[in-house]
Amino acid sequence: MADNPQFSVNLTLLEGYKFEVDFGDAGTLITDEPQPLGENNGPNPSRLLAASVANCLAASLMFAIRKFKEDPGQVKATVSGEMVRQDNRWRIADMQVELNLGNDAQSLPHLERALTQFENFCVVTQSVRQGINVKVSVKDASGKVMLS
Structure with missing residues (x-):
């Protein structure tokens, strides 16, 4: 393992409080806030x-x-x-x-x-x-x- 391993994750706002979280080669995930802020379309x-x-x-x-x-x-x-x-x-x-x-x-x-x-x-x-x-x-x- 490298001396100081680094990582990055990219987030894109889709609407409201719903984000697409891009883990690169590991895929994507949708996150959202529960109501009343969001629509609870994914984990917060x-x-x-x-x-x-x-x-x-x-x-x-x-x-x-x-x-x-x-x-x-x-x-x-x-x-x-x-x-x-x-x-x-x-x-x-x-x-x-x-x-x-x-x-x-x-x-x-x-x-x-x-x-x-x-x-x-x-x-x-x-x-x-x-x-x-x-x-x-x-x-x-x-x-x-x-x-x-």
Whole structure:
């Protein structure tokens, strides 16, 4: 990886608050604000941020587990956030991310080690945490809480 990797994303206003987001080779996405501002024709920036945090954490967890040649199974993530007023403006105060592994903990002998390091692999979450509290929990396929 380069010393300072760079990226760019291009946005074009289509109408109202609806934008086309161009990720280049990765395709495009339509975003929009919910009513009454927009028409809710796509996710808004707050939801995109939440999806980015959850996706990065899930990928980082899979990477940490796969480093030990183990299979996390079908990983799923759920993220929720809380909006609060700060100086009379809406801000994202915190996010809760729940990661669910597709396999039981006993089938992952190095899971404990993976859990101690995976969050540090997540570029997005570690960047966002500088301004937003992000809480993470991990459950195995049986629902057993492995990290809280």
